[in-house]
Amino acid sequence: MSGAGHRGGGVTDFSTYLGPEDTLAGRPAEGGIVGRSGLASGTGKVDGPPKVTGAAVYTADLRLPRMAHAKLLRSPHAHARILAIDAAEALAMPGVLAVLTGADLPGRHGPIPVARDETALAVDKVRYRGEPVACVAAVDEATAREALARVRVDYEPLPAVFTLDEALDPGSPAIHEHLARKAARTGRSPNVLRRVHQSFGDPDAGFAEADLVMEESYFYPGSTHVPLEPHAALAAPEPGGRLRVWTSTQNPHSVHRTIAAVLGLDPAAVRLTKPEVGGGYGGKCDTFVTELCASALALRLGRPVRLALEREEVFYAHRGRHPTRMRVKMGLKADGRITALELEALANGGAYASYGVVTAYYLGVFGTLPYRLDHYRFTATRVYTNLPPCGPKRGHGAIQPRFAIELHLDRMAHALGLDPAEVRLRNAVEPNTVTVNGLRVTSVGLRECVERVVEASGYRDKRGRLGPGRGVGLAASAYMSGALHPTYANEGPHSMVQVKVDRSGRVTILSGTADIGQGSNHMLATVVAERLGIEPADCTVVEADTDLTPVDLGSYSSRVTFMAGNAALQAAERVRKRLVSAVSAELGCDPADLVLRGRRVFVRDEPDRGVDWRRAIALAEAEAGALGAMGSYRPPRIGNRFRRQSVGPSPAYSFTAQVAEVSVDLETGEVRVEHVWCAHDLGRVLHPEIAAGQIEGCVYMGVGEALLEEQAYRDGLLRAPSLLEYRVPTVHETPAIHPILVESHDPEGPFGAKEVGEGPQLGTVPAIAAAIHDATGAWLTAPPYTPDKVLAALRRRGVR
Amino acid sequence: MSDPTRPGGSPPEPPRSRGPGRGPASEVVASFLVNGEAVRALVPATRTLLEFLRDELGLTGTKHGCDLGDCGACTVLVDGVPRLACLTLVAELEGAAVTTVEGLAADGRLSPIQDALDRHGAAQCGYCTPGIAVNLTALLAEEPHPDDAAIREVLGSNICRCTGYTRILDAAREVAGGGQ
Incomplete structure (x- = not known):
């Protein structure tokens, strides 16, 4: 269904590859984008052609015989008790098959075990406007939609909580009852999901040591992912009491487990398949009402049921960026060295936890990268409000504090008369070190990122010299390559991959990973092909089907290249050993002298002495039977240095520096981002176009958050629940994006690779904010930088 | 359609209506080409080209992104001119030639x-x-x-x-x- 590839040629140039012991780490780093303008024909991704021809199959494209359609009735209240639901009139309509309410699916779920506070449909209470209350199944979508109006729900409205201040008030009405009991004991607000406070070193001594201490407040707005494909799920009963589910998800494993838990099924009785996914960016990490209600209805009705969201509903499904109020206090020596950092972050999380416990940690933990800090403390609080739930969006939890810290650092550099680029270089974290909060840092390409982006953009020549209304700004950042600890406690690998080899020469890679457009299928094919001396086009990737593919934890926390890539590499290495053993016996040579390259296995110094790929397979099968292998990856056991250090550490960190160039219309306040140069240390380039595409996508999403996007509400009702009103950047608002690939050869990454899918977004907004300052002299501390805000700032400064 | 799992049995069936608040739908007939093949459609007057392509012809390459003409994912050609299939009614298409993404590649070769x-x-x-x-x-x-x-x-x-x-x-x- 997904990911099958039949391509000729591979774009990645591994021609300098020498032999099995000589991993890709031996190849000199080239940086930049290799061959971007001179691509030969047929060098796209393994799953490229289906996507450009319309043949790629997404969940809502699937049709099954007798397929019924489901629609959701949603709450008009932000906070209300459900007194009664009467579905009789809807059920009496011709064509209506069933109506589900919260009582039918009462099991609580949530992606983080300590905060399972959500139900498929509201039980007893609604907690945000737009929360699903009932689900109607009918023979067609129109009938289901019409029946929604005939489901009567009696509500008793309750006082609602919308803002951070309301949520933090000890007298605020409790959104979740179990927290009310706890709050009554402690005298604190009943709407705090998690408060994390950590302190390292001696921050007060650090501030005392500083030549300049500054403290300022920042606000980062909420925004939402807007995947172009609305969430959809299709479920069908299977013979033998099994259930099949197809769904648009980033985390097939987590959704598989959750469906089984909520429906009370043995997970072995559920087969979950992820078709192509039309974008996620974090927005399809949770288990959604689509999956749970389609599954329950399919079992109840004994026929397939599809539940696909409409565009407006996607905005209410949300799980987007937490609007976050922050206070940053930083100490700097006169030479720019950071002496101490203090961060306070308050995040408005909406009605349910989602990944919010993790958000609370991420808001603080990553404060110690990318700069060396000896003294650091933070307090991060994630609260409940009566708004659609926030969750993980690209750069989860790290985007907001990085914005505040980078802009703050720029302000302090400015105050001290220092070059902001030099300040970044002076503080850059060193490779093979441990941060003050215990993050083990291996490869670091930050210095090269800063130098190359400064060079490429002409930052030093441009800063302060472009004239009124034009400016440049710089920011740096770091991000994780997957989490050391899984989202639920288990001792198993985080990723497992099976490689099977057919006598035809075709190699099939089976993996529970979820390609959501980021290119993980091609990554797997590249890693395996490189190890076996064949081309990515020789590989078929079968992904994310729980009956076929071994578990992978999912596409979150930028983990897939590092973890699934390593699992694939291990599986391929095991296959390679079999091939080398059989071929060396045939040729009578030392196995160590054999090279796999160009669909051949041959003696390194005698390239004519060897066998072709199919012959090698035949020899390996003859020697020891079926040819295939499993590989797995579990992160290293890096000891926790203190309690509750489990959220945040990663086996490797990526590093980024970027420069934005903007123009600001001093009459209208309109900001245009003209260019963004973004240098990203991804360890090792596995595929230059895909890697560059991830950087471009990150910068694009950052530009949207900088200039246009805000998930805003009026009394809990979305202000912009359509693509016309919620303004994502079109081509007209998108700058020229100049990606620069920096390689630091991570010792543990597959061929040295690290993440590239999220990190490049972290610095985009602060770089733009710094550029606006360069253009106008105004420090704008709360994106999005819409004309009204910019004009107000210019007026305050007397520019207008 | 009656359903034995529903309580209370089925009341007499009212006239079928299509879509929210649209009342009983009149049906229309339209003959046109889709990727060069002749199609004769007998559909409710409210049926959009997007629904028709995806649900009746199985041409799911044309994507449903917003239903409001905002996103462009459902763009098709009608007589060579780009049109948003979600805002185009089948009833408008008599005699037209529609090209979808499936019609761009010729003889199995990408355009x-x-x-x-x-x-x-x-x-x-x-x-x-x-x-x-x-x-x-x-x-x-x-x-x-x-x-x-x-x-x-x-x-x-x-x-x-x-x-x-x-x-x-x-x-x-x-x-x-x-x-x-």
């Missing part, structure tokens, strides 16, 4: 713009790609060598959330420049 989009890595999640391929096809048919401004003008009606448009522009420029 020049499809090939370029593929090679440049312009499709990440791929959900916007059919609409973009169709839209750029229309531009290139009308003006084989459009300048950058013309390409941008056309792309302005397609939202892509993955790529930052960079590789889509590169692909379009390559084809517009005659492959140079």
